[in-house]
Amino acid sequence: MQKAALPKTALVTGGSSGIGRAIANKFSENKIKVAVADIKDLPGDHEDILYKNCDVSESGDVEELYSWTVDTIGHPEILVINAYLGIQEKLTEGDPEKWQKIINTNIMGALRCIRAFTPNMIEQKKGHVVIISSVAAGQPHPYGGIYSATKTALEVIAETLRLETVPHLKITVISPGITDTSFFPINWREIPV
Numbered sequence: 001m002q003k004a005a006l007p008k009t010a011l012v013t014g015g016s017s018g019i020g021r022a023i024a025n026k027f028s029e030n031k032i033k034v035a036v037a038d039i040k041d042l043p044g045d046h047e048d049i050l051y052k053n054c055d056v057s058e059s060g061d062v063e064e065l066y067s068w069t070v071d072t073i074g075h076p077e078i079l080v081i082n083a084y085l086g087i088q089e090k091l092t093e094g095d096p097e098k099w100q101k102i103i104n105t106n107i108m109g110a111l112r113c114i115r116a117f118t119p120n121m122i123e124q125k126k127g128h129v130v131i132i133s134s135v136a137a138g139q140p141h142p143y144g145g146i147y148s149a150t151k152t153a154l155e156v157i158a159e160t161l162r163l164e165t166v167p168h169l170k171i172t173v174i175s176p177g178i179t180d181t182s183f184f185p186i187n188w189r190e191i192p193v
Contacts, residue, residue: 007077007128009033011069013056013113014083015049016040019132019176023080024049033073037065038083056083056109057101066116075120081110082132084150088143099146106150107157114161121169128170131158135177151175 015024015036027034028049035050036042042051050072054065069076085105087098110131121127136144137151155173162171 007032009035009073009076010078010080011035011037011073011076011117012080012082013037013054013109014132015080016042016051020080020082023082023130027078032078035069035073035076037069055105056112057104059112062109062112062116065113069117075124076117077121077126078128078130079113079117079121080130080132081113081154083109084132086147089146090143091145094146102146102150106147107153110154110157114157118161118165118169122165125168127168128172129158129161130172130174131155133158133173133175135175137175 010024010027010032012020012024012027012034013036014020015034016038017040020036020038024034024036033050034048035052037052037054037056039053039055041053042049052065052068052072054061056062056065083105085102087094087102089095089098114129118127118129121129131154133154134147134151136148137155140148155175158171158173161169165171
């Protein structure tokens with residue numbers, strides 16, 4: 001049986017740290033040309049990972065990201081949607097203006113990237129979109145209503161995208177639990193079992 005060829009190109013949004021960075025590193029280790037889009041600087045320990053400053057909540061940034069990616073690595077065969085913002089505020093006391101930024105990044109940013117990058121995948125009849133969600137989508141928690149709501153929305157978006165692009169694209173949702181990243185600094189001893 002012939003082994004399937006690895007993809008040649010990938011784009012990871014929110015890939016300068018945490019889960020996104022680990023994914024970008026793994027692609028690079030497997031000789032996949034990888035570009036990272038993030039609002040944070042990319043640490044310089046992987047010379048072969050290309051970096052583009054991009055705020056996915058801004059449509060102009062995503063348009064520029066698309067052109068830059070195509071010019072730099074070509075049309076990505078894998079699109080990893082990982083860029084997000086989190087917030088820990090009570091729904092009864094929080095700041096709706098902050099919530100709007102979370103929604104614009106987590107939901108609209110994902111939609112902008114899908115709209116920019118998937119048409120070529122559909123035309124080529126191949127591609128893989130990976131959406132990083134969270135167990136918070138199915139487990140609301142105090143102070144996490146806005147974040148959880150955006151992750152739930154991403155899962156609905158992923159399923160809709162799957163229905164709209166079958167059989168040409170692969171759509172994968174990954175829902176990590178609490179992960180040791182800068183997003184959720186915690187005292188592990190305080191987590192109820």
